[in-house]
Amino acid sequence: MAEELSIPYRYEATAQAGALVAQYSGLAEGESSGVKASVAGRVMLLRVQGKVAFAELRDETGSIQLFARANDLDSFDAFCSLSLGDWIGAKGEVAKTRRGELSVFVESFVLLAKARRGFGDKWHGINDVDTRHRQRYADLWANPEVRTALRTRFRIVSIMRRALESRGFIEVETPMLQPISGGALARPFVTHHNALDMDLFLRIAPELYLKRLVVGGFEKVFEIGRVFRNEGISPRHNPEFTMLELYQAYADYGDIMELTESLVNEIVTELFGASKVVYQGRTLNFAPPWRRATLEELTSETMGVEVSIDLGRDRLAEVGKQVGIEDDPSWGPGKLMLEIYEKTTEASLWDPVFVMDFPTEVSPLSRDHRSKPGHVERFEAVVAGRELANAFSELNDPDVQRERFAHQVEVGRAGDEEAMSMDEDYLRALEYGLPPTGGLGIGIDRLVMLLTDNSQIREIIAFPTMRPEQERD
């Protein structure tokens, strides 16, 4: 109780560890700066040696040693009985010890919070992946690289916001609870509104609402936010993840390609000072212009023979069989083509490439290609073998959109749980007129993985989805 009462409600540090180290690392061994500083942070190590004691204090910016002597510090005994993990504030002169370690020579200190649990082995930290993800608060301290990666994540989002705003986009918010789940092909989470006594879906994409805003007169909008998909968890999938979606009136997918490569390159350059980054031991070059090639060209390249939807369904089914795709009678040639591309080609693409002109069949919200029947003006930006972005010239003809929805409804009746539903309100919006519009979606988590050299999505999500722990005591 006494201890609890003695813990202050605030503490004013005059310096942070990182800044002190940067400023005074030039001191000679045994030399004092003559400056007093107060620092606050967590005790990471403690070495008591009779009438002197050394502690490593870590704050958000780094670590600095605390040096305490019984002669100079009245509460020396209390200092020695600190636990690893305790938060303290300490004040004293900044100087180097005889051994040349920059330290705060503690004249007074105050306990800010007691750590009643330890942060694992002081050398190995916490290794158990289960514990690390369930107790992220401890993981973040025990394994500083985790905090570094998350900080990079938050910074990427921040840079992205600024970059978009500087291009005249405004950030908007649209419903997460939606009566109709649309804008992507995925299974939604379902929840219930009691007062309205109706089911609502957690959004799988903000797309259809953002385009409604364009109908309403917002010409350049973006939203960075969480979407939810009721699918399996894997090293690359979390049920909730963060997407950027943006829409630009009067633009087509060509404009969006230019925007995408410049936007991503701007983020990379601001983070690393260059357009090249190393991912999983290989260099990735984000410098524009990125390669542009059609889905069919790229697939033909890897197959060594011409592959396109012009081959017709039967020929494509044969090609699919050759590469190990088992045919599904509900698929048309477009879906087969996409399957073949994904199976044979996508993973082999390394440096950023715009994979263009998808089959209409698999792109219910994209506008028909201006010159290639059966195709839409859609691209995916593929980096390191994975889709990073998905974009298209938006379909703005309400009649065509209605047909596409109708086809989706059919597919859904046939058992595809990811099919879209008819969205009459969205069609009504289109009937008011959606100007030619280019749209883009970027998976922020995937981008962060690339830029933090992580192959595991869990590592760059602060609190990844997990099964609850079993109830204990």
Place this chain on the structure above:
RNA sequence: GCCCUCCUGGCGCAAUUGGUUAGCGCAACGGACUUUUAAUCCGUGGGUUCUGGGUUCGAGUCCCAGGGGGGGCACCA
């Protein structure tokens, strides 16, 4: 959802072909030490080996079921 694999004190790890009271380091607790760097030295306590069954004279080790984790497949971003 399917397949493979892992689960030992707070943390990191051990335990020979199943064989005596399950070891070690860190942390904790007590003691020594006035310039340490994972400080060192002496001492102490702490585990129903994920849970529940089973095989066996004997199970941390083998078998079955369940729980949780990880990887792969499927699905997707």
